[in-house]
Amino acid sequence: MVIEHNVKKTDTVLAETGKTDFIAVLPDCPDEYEQFAASELCWIFSLAVGVKPEVVSEKDLTAKTRRIFLGKTEALKKLGEKPTFEEFSYDGYKIRTEGEDVYIYGLQRGTYFGVYEFCKIHFGYRYYAKTEIKIDKADKYYFHSISVFEKPDIDARSLGFWSTYKLEVTGNFEHACRMKLGRNLHTDWILSAHTYFQILPKEKYFAEHPDWYSPAGNNLCLTNEEMTAAFIESLKKIISETKGNYLMMGQEDNFEFCDCPRCRAKIAETGSPSAVMMRFSNKVAREIKAWLKETDPDRPLTLVTFAYNATNKPPVKTDENGKYVPACDGVVVEDNLAVMIVPFSCVYSKAYNDKKYNPAVADTFEGWSAVTKNMHVWTYCCNFDNYMINFNNWSMMKKNYSILRDYGVSFIFDQGSHNSPTPCFEELRQFLQAGFMWNLEQDEEQLTDEFFDEYYKDIAPHMKNYWQMFRVRWDFIESEYGEGARTGAGDSSCWNLAQFWPKEFLSCCMNVLNEARAKLELLRVKEWDKYLLLRPRLLKDSLSVRFILLNVYGNDYGSELSRMVQKFKDDCKACGILVFNEGDFMGVC
The missing domain is CATH 3.20.20 (TIM Barrel)
Structure with a gap:
């Protein structure tokens, strides 16, 4: 929930390749959230310009410089600001600038959530997954005057x-x-x-x-x-x-x-x-x-x-x-x-x-x-x-x-x-x-299109098509058989049913994945690093349709089945798949 978002670019340079004049300032006795905020600020600066801002305690400030104050500092108190639960809840944050000083603060996690927004404003920082972080490429990143206040719509969130x-x-x-x-x-x-x-x-x-x-x-x-x-x-x-x-x-x-x-x-x-x-x-x-x-x-x-x-x-x-x-x-x-x-x-x-x-x-x-x-x-x-x-x-x-x-x-x-x-x-x-x-x-x-474009890149159209094919099929299963999205444990079947997953549908899914694989092969020579990034993503998402094929139609593969099962297990291990259901009582086929 965006309560206030006023941002204006200035002529001051925040950071450039290998250099920043800004330092991060922590309270003299920082809490765990403020310490992590400083760590994350340094991490993102390093991604953007290859250098980290110096991190100091307030008591160690020796001269006037460009400062990014993190958390509940004495400098913040002098501005008349004191984060309270009533105003911020646990995860809300504010970012404000006074001249070329920055104040990023919340009651608890809000301080480091504010760091992410500060870096989004200045570096185009966007986090999609562990292996997909976006930074806008530039020689110089310019300082912005900011007055921002955000709180989440759901105060405490856990997945x-x-x-x-x-x-x-x-x-x-x-x-x-x-x-x-x-x-x-x-x-x-x-x-x-x-x-x-x-x-x-x-x-x-x-x-x-x-x-x-x-x-x-x-x-x-x-x-x-x-x-x-x-x-x-x-x-x-x-x-x-x-x-x-x-x-x-x-x-x-x-x-x-x-x-x-x-x-x-x-x-x-x-x-x-x-x-x-x-x-x-x-x-x-x-x-x-x-x-x-x-x-x-x-x-x-x-x-x-x-x-x-x-x-x-x-x-x-x-x-x-x-x-x-x-x-x-x-x-x-x-x-x-x-x-x-x-x-x-x-x-x-x-x-x-x-x-x-x-x-x-x-x-x-x-x-x-x-x-x-x-x-x-x-x-x-x-x-x-x-x-x-x-x-x-x-x-x-x-x-x-x-x-x-x-x-x-x-x-x-x-x-x-x-x-x-x-x-x-x-x-x-x-x-x-x-x-x-x-x-x-x-x-x-x-939001969905943004993720597909950034995470799947060259194979995004194929992966989105594959994702949508399953959604359409599920809509049919629900309308035809009354099987909606239930959590199992007596609420629903394990879903490994031939009427749910006709072989023709699964073959169409495999064709789309094969087209994505062919697209990847074109990257091997020209963009090797991108190929190495995308290949495991494609492999992981292909495991679902392969699992259904083996479970529902395994008997159709005759002597090839054992080889296919072993290859599937090897690929699951490579992708970090540990179990196939909560109780680990379901095999491949």
Whole structure:
């Protein structure tokens, strides 16, 4: 979301080949975000002009020079600027110039996201994938006067793909940051997912306080006042000892809700387990808010509760006009509390609010939006039973993110093939999904064309044709067989069906890929470096159609099959494909 964007080129040279007069200035005690911002600024300068700006601390400034101040510096304070969560959220940033000084700053990640925008303005920097970074070529790059303020449409964004989720793998953290994500599901969380028993461990408390837990022992008893008091005190200790922006108060991973007589009575009174959960969660949120106000008033912290399994149904009823309203008192969500929602059994080739195809999902979001304006969403963007076939949610990416934004969603974890790269235009998918979550005003077709042109270059027309062929085929499969984009695990088949993939269609796909390969061969002599860049990209994306051919029509190849399978496995290894589905239970054929 662009709030302000005023940029004007000047006659001052920012940098030229092998030289820059600008230095980067960090606070005397920079945080991890500011340090990374300096590192990224140096990296991009080096790409553009082959030299890095000197990086100094404010206390080491010795003379007036051209300076790029990064983060919450004393110089920024003198301008009367202090980033706050209310204005910036976690990832927003500002860039402003005062004469020939530059100030790039945010509350946390915003500082290095601002560096990327500064470099886009000055160098034409654009990041598409790990191996595709664009810099406009020039002998000199001129300084711009700038007044920019941007915040993402979805405040906290995470994609659950191998290269954006496994941040401990070399290069993946930097990649996630450059995609303007910078986090996975667990980053920034003090506790995440199913946490009741982390907050009040059974092994510590059950023997003395069995009534704090449900009769079956699978969850907490949320109507027990003594348990609630202990829960709050435990949270205070955890929060005071651990950095983080979010803390999940999440029930355990089962379908049970406490069925003691008191809880059954409260469910009957309020109408649902979720109403009981919200009364409990709101009480905790109020106590923690009051405690933080006294002990750490500047600390931004969002508590989160889980609309999951027994509590997925929102605590609402309909009024005389059919509009959702709170079912009872005490369920409207406190302002320091968010609700994490999982859109179970969703057809991802349709809109979340499509009441024909996704009635339960639509009702879930509409219902919860009647009691909260701050939702978190854990959603999905692949078939976990089959990573090797394109997941046809392309036309719904932007629309569904827009729907979530309008419902007040501030955090999205979109889980994909987290334990392996895939051959299904994964780089395009990441570029679009990350781009839309940052700025939903971007044109979908223009963004897609930009990626194909920059990433696939000479073979872009062929690769876009191949991509579109699968989309058209999926539209037919959905209309003819009713098989939409589902996530697997009982929701759908593994998709390895002959009626889905006629051999004639697959042969046409292979023909397009062979045309791309022929185009590549023309580059071998004249543009060897480009050939080496594009060849593995073509190879990786060809694996999907080859996988279908082997799985569906393997018996047609007779004695050639074993050789083809081995070649396919070798190519998968070369492209980094680790498994073919989440559980690694599917072979080649």
